[in-house]
Amino acid sequence: MPAMNNVDAQELAKFSELAHRWWDPDSEFRPLHQINPLRLEWIDELASLKGKRVLDVGCGGGILAEAMARRAAQVTGIDLAARPLGVARLHALEAGVENLEYREVATEALAAEQPGAYDVVTCMEMLEHVPDPSAVVRACAQLARPGGWVFFSTLNRNPKSFLFAIVGAEYVLRLLPRGTHEYAKFIRPSELARWAREAGLATQASRGMEYNPLTRRYWMSGDTSVNYLMACRKPG
Numbered sequence: 001m002p003a004m005n006n007v008d009a010q011e012l013a014k015f016s017e018l019a020h021r022w023w024d025p026d027s028e029f030r031p032l033h034q035i036n037p038l039r040l041e042w043i044d045e046l047a048s049l050k051g052k053r054v055l056d057v058g059c060g061g062g063i064l065a066e067a068m069a070r071r072a073a074q075v076t077g078i079d080l081a082a083r084p085l086g087v088a089r090l091h092a093l094e095a096g097v098e099n100l101e102y103r104e105v106a107t108e109a110l111a112a113e114q115p116g117a118y119d120v121v122t123c124m125e126m127l128e129h130v131p132d133p134s135a136v137v138r139a140c141a142q143l144a145r146p147g148g149w150v151f152f153s154t155l156n157r158n159p160k161s162f163l164f165a166i167v168g169a170e171y172v173l174r175l176l177p178r179g180t181h182e183y184a185k186f187i188r189p190s191e192l193a194r195w196a197r198e199a200g201l202a203t204q205a206s207r208g209m210e211y212n213p214l215t216r217r218y219w220m221s222g223d224t225s226v227n228y229l230m231a232c233r234k235p236g
């Protein structure tokens with residue numbers, strides 16, 4: 001598959017359609033708002049964001065990108081959906097966050113343009129929406145400088161994640177619109193770790209994200225069976 005075609009137009013359309021609600025913390029994007037402080041803290045602890053050049057791949061409306069900019073990183077957010085990018089730009093403008101820019105460019109194209117340009121690359125909740133996620137992992141690795149960090153998050157693939165992330169989140173609790181996620185596109189940590197390794201990255205740590213529907217709270221744990229994050233490093 002040619003790298004520049006590594007995109008599913010229907011996926012982009014889904015996110016574009018909802019874009020105007022991206023910053024509404026009670027919308028379909030509530031889960032992203034809720035997990036954001038948790039993942040931000042973990043990323044900052046490992047990679048210490050202040051003063052770093054950071055790339056956020058599949059940034060959408062910019063929830064994580066803007067939060068990292070507020071931690072004094074120099075952030076570039078990229079996505080291929082135009083409307084979420086428009087919302088992200090407007091929100092940064094209104095919030096007066098200046099060390100942040102957004103570009104509509106494919107990850108693989110940016111990797112060819114700026115190899116090794118970033119201290120930290122983040123790619124959150126995006127791989128499970130892409131036809132060839134291993135190509136995105138490879139591009140993220142190319143974009144990081146030697147010694148730089150690359151963070152991924154996605155959904156694991158097993159009966160529990162089917163039950164929690166699709167049946168629970170989309171049908172029972174209705175946290176997400178039906179059809180947000182497709183089970184076959186979920187990624188096992190072992191698969192993600194293999195793609196990272198093949199891309200020349202060394203896996204450093206992983207964490208799970210859990211949700212309690214009664215308290216409506218998320219927390220990080222060692223349980224990677226549903227939603228998880230993986231931190232990798234490019235050898236120096």
Ligand code: SAH
Pocket residue numbers: 006007008011012015032057058059060061062063064078079080081084106107123124125126129130
């Ligand atoms: N990373 C953000 C948004 C996650 S939603 C966060 O965690 O807060 C998934 C995002 O991936 C959407 O904005 C969607 O437009 C984007 N996306 C899907 N396929 C993509 C592709 N091939 N290239 C770039 N972005 C893509």
